Amino acid sequence: MNGVMKMTKLDFITMKSQFWAYLSLVAIIILFWTMGSSVVLLCTSGAWFTALMAINIFAIQEKNGLDRLYGSVSVKLKEIVLGRYVFMFLNYLMAFFATIILYFGVGLFLNEILHITDVITGFSISFLMFSAIIGVQMPMFFKMGYTKAKVWGLVPFIAVLALSIAIQSFANTPLSGVVAFMQSHKDILIIGGILASCIIQFLSYQIAVVAYRKKKRG
Amino acid sequence: MIDNFLELKGVSKSFPGFKLNNISLSLPKGYIMGLVGPNGAGKTTTIQLILNMLEKDAGEILVFGKDNVKNENAIKQEIGVVFDSIFYVDSWTVKDTEKAVSIFYEEWSHDVFNEMVKRFDLPQGKKVGELSRGMQMKLMLACAFSHSAKLLILDEPTSGLDPVIRDEFLEILQEYIKDGERSVLFSTHITTDLERVADYITLMNQGEMIYSGSMGDLLGSYRLIKGRARDLTAGLEKSIVGLRKTDMGFEGLIGEKEAAQYKSCVLDAATIDDIVICMSKGGTKK
């Protein structure tokens, strides 16, 4: 196992106490589903709540002084940071799979028509949103620690929420043209979304490494 | 051929408001070195630099003869670390802690860990956060011992612990170096723990290194001199470090060689505390 995977495994063991939070996440997804949300909305709200919950690992890290554990074992700084990004990504994937299992499972049971394209669109948009949120947060948390970065960390959440509400309400304005364009060229949207997410995560990782290196970790 | 397990050569690190300046020390295989100094002396910073948790501005750090940055991962396989407060998640049990820490070590021994847990009487059911401070320290030690660490680095491991545990702790350390193949770097401001058991000592104050070498040489180089006011000649006053004058007389630190001339005064053996206190009062005259 290389250093990155070791750190990711450690992160999961670290979050052991948050098991109930993971369960309530599943409950939230079910709740949204019962409200008749579309797949895209299910994926994005699942991702939004996942980001909210998974970022708690920084709180646990700070509270227990885990920087000292990371510093005393055989992993390089880059592996510590990358391991955390992988951890966040796996959290996202878990939420995403929970969502589509629910969607497909119940959908097949109720004999509903399932749209694979919607699922893939849902993945792209929700992953983009997830990347945007944690992409902004992670370098901040690595640099300042949980307590100091907490307030600033809320900004991307609120921004994304506000943006999504704004997009929905722009349905009847000139921007509706853009929305319509995107809806008719779903493949561009999907690929663009995934590409943008990767770029955001990559840039965020580079910044986070520099930020963590500068932090006093003792 | 002396095998040095730890070597610092001219190590410096600047912060706003504090500078660790030109620290050099050598710890050979099989011995215990105390890192002593008041709070803020730079002991923790030195340890962080050794572990590459901070980047040094200048100097060289060699662990087991290898550069501490270039060979960081290989070196850390053989280092056990204990800090003054626990660095495991408070909701973990002893078992979770082993699961988490053993991930990083190729030579983790489950048997040794269990043996340590039994020996230290660590309660398996409790969470780390529920353990007493002494138990937490023992848990960190148990992990440090379970991967064949050759060098133990301890940063104030016994601060806040009662004398019974501190005594137990020293015995554990002496047992650890008994085969002559392992070393200990032990930073503390509780000097009584070190005075008898440490072979080497590095004294620090305000980022400067005051002394680094064998404990016997340090304690043998100084005396505590006390006398009446009339015995304090100009010549004597110049030789004393950290002079303290009262109505009852004077006292201070004096070199062993100079002390021979002043047989009319009281000449006591100097303890590490005496040396640290007098030197921080009177500058770092040697």
Add this chain to the structure above:
Amino acid sequence: MEIVISNSSSLPIYEQIKEQVKAQILSGELEENEMLPSLRQLAKDLKISVLTTTRAYNELDQEGFITSRQGKGFFVMSSSSNLIREQLIKEVENNLNNAIQAAQRASMSDDEIVSLLRLLLEVKND
């Protein structure tokens, strides 16, 4: 071999060890060719540093009371008890010389010195 260290003694710990080892050789508690505890075992039992026991043993070795055998440890030299006795007798000689000089400063005659010595020996033997 049993050693007891005093923290309040003015003698450094390594000196105390040396004294007690020599005393035990002389009294026969430590026999010729007997192996002493290892440096590290002694350090651990007495709760002192390894360098301290090393110094004590090295000096005893240099002075000829014990010897180190490669890979095995430190052993009492067969001639130690004689050596120690010689050392102690030398010390008596020095002390007696000092006493004689002091007696001469007090203008005591040789006969007075010898009587005083006899008197003190009687008192000691009671």
